Amino acid sequence: MELLDNLALGFSTALLAQNILYCFVGVLLGTAVGVLPGIGPTATVAMLLPITFSFEPVTALIMLAGIYYGAQYGGSTTAILINLPGESSAAVTALDGHEMARRGRAGAALATAAVGSFVAGTVATVVLAVAAPPLARVALRFGPAEYFSLVLFGLIVSIALARGTALKALAMIALGVLFGTVGQDIYTGTPRFVFDQRELYGGIDFVSVAVGMFGVAEILRNLEDERTRTAVVSTVKNLWPTREDRRRIVGPILRGTGLGSALGVLPGGGHVLASFTSYAVEKRISKRREEFGHGAIEGVAGPESANNAAAQTSFIPLLTLGLPAHPVMALMVGAFIVHGITPGPNVIIDEPALFWGLIASMWIGNVLLVLLNLPLIGMWVRMLRIPYQVLFPMIILFASIGTYSLGFNAYDVYAIVFFGILGYILIKCGCEPAPLLLGFVLGPLLEENLRRALIISRGDASVFLTRPISAVLLALAAAALVVAVLPAIRRRREVVFAEEE
Amino acid sequence: MERRRSLPDVLAGAIFILIGGAFVAGALGYELGTPLRMGPGAFPLLVGAIMAALGLAIVVKGLVAGEMISFGPVPWRAVAAIVLALLFFGFTVRGLGFVPASAVTALLATLASTRVRPLAAVAVTAGLTVAGTLIFVVGLQLRIPLLGPWLGF
Structure with a gap:
């Protein structure tokens, strides 16, 4: 069977001693940084990204995937123990997980999260292995017009799930796209917006954007008020869930896995949707509905599984279409490009060892996650007590060293300052940084395909509407835009009506 | 509900207008080309103009029915x-x-x-x-x- 051959190839790559080692290091580092309060998975991956660049492509990407899983699990740990979710998808876990911790059942909550994540990760890896090749074959037939519409669709959908208003999210995407145009033009070689600085000809490094927007801006926000610190749940005991618990979590884990695998494929934050939906489903079908919000173990098992399954299947659009489904995947695109690989349908054909090795290592990463986290929970709890005054200088220093080491270009470090300040102001004004990052990564793709499509069609812009796949994607994008903006319009009308009364 | 003026909204919108405008101004200095062969200036001009328009919409919305967010202290x-x-x-x-x-x-x-x-x-x-x-x-x-x-x- 083709699938088995492919998986065999994958495991033979992933099981190389150095790849296992760095997958392990990635999971360890990801968890260690991920449990630090106030640092979500995106920030963790952004900060650890530069470390991976010195390795071979396969090893680096495997390590990066490990970091991502570790960071996600670390985020759940902080959500459960100190009610401080690193990102929106872990916010659901905090609802019941932190209640459990306050009732002395932190151990059971953490173990449930780990086991749920493992089951979900295993199933979703199989889904990925089965679904990716056929999708990649379809994607290979995409021309520039289809790609342009697809990227536009992905960008528009990503705002539907962002917090804050759709207008601001749209503007942030546009801002990201604009910053993406800095540097030499791909067709004519004309340097654009470089102010005669040769160092800017290569464009702005996306690591600088990510570290500035997510790292520095976040630190500044945390330093606004240094007194607010939540008390840490100090001891974690009784790690294993009771027999009653085990019986109660089977259903939620399986349902969460199914939901997460399906929703994770959606561009623009399917994992957030997955964990919220899973929580809602569990609450609806539970016989003990009143327990939800007061430490129901189902409220941890379901969303955690959904979140992890979605994290896995969100690799599908990345590996088959080259389209990142959320900010972490945007960082992965950057990592691929740094290693000279353009993510997309060609990866599976040109780099089979990398493609299947990455998939196999996802499963290995999940195994390592369980092996690592169950015994080390005590240590992660201690990590939570590292004072912030040690933590943030560490982030600043390591971020500048890491970013500088990318190309030994001081402008990359200056760019962190620029994006840190800009990001801080915009975040304070209620704009979310994630759409900007997506726009920045996808902007060049958007421009390249727009121009190429127009060259092929001899300057006829109707090509985007006459090619069926492209037309459908544009229609979907328009629909998503309407759905995202509609609530805002309705609210405005309410305001107007209220004034008339 | 009454009219809510939101300073952060206006500030955010102003930043978008400013940066969008700057990119538009810069893009006009490069060759725009034709639809068949777009020059290096065309795409930034288009996106910059869209962003400035979005910024304007955010400012207007901020003056009429803004989001209630407090800007908070700056460290x-x-x-x-x-x-x-x-x-x-x-x-x-x-x-x-x-x-x-x-x-x-x-x-x-x-x-x-x-x-x-x-x-x-x-x-x-x-x-x-x-x-x-x-x-x-x-x-x-x-x-x-x-x-x-x-x-x-």
Whole structure:
């Protein structure tokens, strides 16, 4: 069977001693940084990204995937123990997980999260292995017009799930796209917006954007008020869930896995949707509905599984279409490009060892996650007590060293300052940084395909509407835009009506 | 509900208009080309104009029915310290070398907190410099000299 051959190839790559080692290091580092309060998975991956660049492509990407899983699990740990979710998808876990911790059942909550994540990760890896090749074959037939519409669709959908208003999210995407145009033009070689600085000809490094927007801006926000610190749940005991618990979590884990695998494929934050939906489903079908919000173990098992399954299947659009489904995947695109690989349908054909090795290592990463986290929970709890005054200088220093080491270009470090300040102001004004990052990564793709499509069609812009796949994607994008903006319009009308009364 | 004026909304919109406008102005300086062969200026012009329009919409909305967000305090000391730390690193790492640049950057960064004590700052600086050297230079074989030409090496 083709699938088995492919998986065999994958495991033979992933099981190389150095790849296992760095997958392990990635999971360890990801968890260690991920449990630090106030640092979500995106920030963790952004900060650890530069470390991976010195390795071979396969090893680096495997390590990066490990970091991502570790960071996600670390985020759940902080959500459960100190009610401080690193990102929106872990916010659901905090609802019941932190209640459990306050009732002395932190151990059971953490173990449930780990086991749920493992089951979900295993199933979703199989889904990925089965679904990716056929999708990649379809994607290979995409021309520039289809790609342009697809990227536009992905960008528009990503705002539907962002917090804050759709207008601001749209503007942030546009801002990201604009910053993406800095540097030499791909067709004519004309340097654009470089102010005669040769160092800017290569464009702005996306690591600088990510570290500035997510790292520095976040630190500044945390330093606004240094007194607010939540008390840490100090001891974690009784790690294993009771027999009653085990019986109660089977259903939620399986349902969460199914939901997460399906929703994770959606561009623009399917994992957030997955964990919220899973929580809602569990609450609806539970016989003990009143327990939800007061430490129901189902409220941890379901969303955690959904979140992890979605994290896995969100690799599908990345590996088959080259389209990142959320900010972490945007960082992965950057990592691929740094290693000279353009993510997309060609990866599976040109780099089979990398493609299947990455998939196999996802499963290995999940195994390592369980092996690592169950015994080390005590240590992660201690990590939570590292004072912030040690933590943030560490982030600043390591971020500048890491970013500088990318190309030994001081402008990359200056760019962190620029994006840190800009990001801080915009975040304070209620704009979310994630759409900007997506726009920045996808902007060049958007421009390249727009121009190429127009060259092929001899300057006829109707090509985007006459090619069926492209037309459908544009229609979907328009629909998503309407759905995202509609609530805002309705609210405005309410305001107007209220004034008339 | 009454009219809600939102300063953060207006500020955000103004930033978008400003940056969008700057890109439009810059793009006009490059060749625009024809739809068949778009020049380097066409795409930034288009996106810049869209962004400026979005910024305008955000300003208008902020004046009529803005989001209620409080801008909150700005930790000026932290902003200054962190900006200086990053700029210092970028400016001196080649000249001073890895160790001195890292140490000063770490020290400047620790000063961002209002509650830092001098002794603690020095201890954190020393610890981070050693850790950074071990991880990046020893561990990852980063090719930056430990001490740079400005110090006579």
